[in-house]
Amino acid sequence: MTARAPLMSLVWTDHVTGRQGFLVVDRLVRGVASGGLRMRPGCTLEEVTGLARGMTMKEALHYDPEARYVPLGGAKGGIDCDPRAPGAYELLVRYLRAMRPYIESFWSTGEDLGLTQDLIDRAAAEAGLVSSIQAVYPLLDDEATARKRLADAFAVEVDGIGLDELAGGCGVAESVLAALDRAGVPYPGTRVAVQGLGTMGGATARFLARAGLTVVAVADIKGTIANPAGLDVEALLAARDGYGTVDRHALRPGDRELPGDAWLSADAEVLVPAAVSYAIGTADQHRIRARWIVEAANMPVLPKAEELLAGRGVTVLPDVVVNSATNAWWWWTLFGDIGADAEEAFAHIRRTMRALVALMLDRADADGTTPRAAAHALVTERLPAIAARFGWYR
Known part of the structure; x- marks a missing residue:
């Protein structure tokens, strides 16, 4: 997919x-764009622009002309701040107040790196918004019924974890399992290392462990926890705080504490970067021994590193799908489409x-390309069909 200028790019101070926040709208479909809001130190306009373009691709890849849900455009928001910092919540509220005209009109947003949906909902209410996704409401046939259905879905818990926190990890895990099945690799004996044990990484680890794979390493902000015989994923999930950091008192005698980047060189067939963008660069890729890298995070593998990895026979399953x-x-x-x-x-x-x-x-x-190039090719074919049906801006 050829890079192009986004429809709208905004820098807020x-x-x-004096901290900065960003909003990038890559494309509108039916007058609306969808994409989460992240908060992390060092967040940049370039990063948010790439994420917004990725959201356009994700929407297009799920286009089904027969479904009730038809794609929206792609957008993304970002705030350059540590979400743990004093005053971070107040900063979030001020950002949402500043973005209120856009959220009310055409940007539907939700949780992303560093922010939970509960926190965004609370801040959005304080900023005077009806909802962080209210721009979508005019597209609904029955707004009241639809909003209740989504609220009911957010209230569903599975083994103590909300359905909303599990949906993404289920998709990541299924991507892993699909790749293993295609290669004829059995689940038992297949080892996995996960960077990040927040919403996405935690759910992915849970689904893969329950499918029979062995999670041998997980990394959080404190470092990497490893056990070649397999970690007790459920115990680690139960010992997390709200930011995905594991209480080390929950570790078993065979669990080892290693440096934060040790997950990269874990003796595992599958690596799942599920935390920050730009986690794997050219200086890191030579350490990777895995056969697959499955991008649960957005943009974790830099393009040059992916090129070098492909030359070594390592397959990267791209974020826009995974x-x-x-x-x-x-x-x-x-x-x-579902209840x-x-x-x-x-x-x-x-x-x-x-x-x-x-x-x-x-x-x-068929094309002799990487999975990412193939995903981009599919998007390139689908976007004109979406534009023909809905137009570019309406």
Whole structure:
């Protein structure tokens, strides 16, 4: 997919702290763009621009002309601040107040790196917004019923974890399993290392462990926890704080504490970067021994590193496919393709992700390209069909 200038790019400077926030709208479909809001130190306009373009691609890859949910455009927001810093919540409220005209009109947003949906909902209410996704409401056939269905879905818990926190990880895990099945690799004995044990990484680890894979390493802000015999994923999840940091008192005698980047060189077949962007660069890629890197985070592998990895036979399954189920689950539920039921949601996610991964890998084989290039090719074919149906801006 050829890079082009986004439809709108905005830099906001907080009048209290001088910190910057960003909003990039890559494309509108039916007058609306969808994409989360992240908060992290060092967040840049360039980063948010790439994420917004990725959201356009995720929406297009899930285009089904027969579904009730039809794609929106892509957008993204970002705030350059540590979410743990004093005053971070107040900064979030001021950002949302400044972005209120856009959120009310055409930007539908939600949780991303550093922010939970609960926190965004609370800050949005304080900023005077009806909802962080209210721009979508005019597109609904029955707004009251749709909003109740989504609220009911957010209230569903599975083994103590909210369905909204599990949907994305289910999609990532299914992408891993689809790749293993295609290669004829059995689940038992397949080892996984996960960077990040927040919403996406934690759910991915849970689904993969329950499928029979062995999670041998997880990394959080304090470092890497490793055990070649396998970690107790459920115990680690139960010992997390709100930022995905594991209480080390929960570790077992065989668990080892290693440096934060040790997950990269874990003796594992699958690496799942599920935390920050730009996690794997050219200086890191030579340490990787895995056969697959599955991008649960947005933009974790830098392009040059991916090129070098491909030359060594390492397959990168790209973020625009792998982590797209989070966004799609919201809209499948809101528009009524699925109900507020965990089993129905998981079945739909698994079926859809299996089909999408297969389509991408088939295209990569046919074109002799990487999975990312194949995903971009699929987007390039689908965007004109979406534009022909809905126009560029309406």
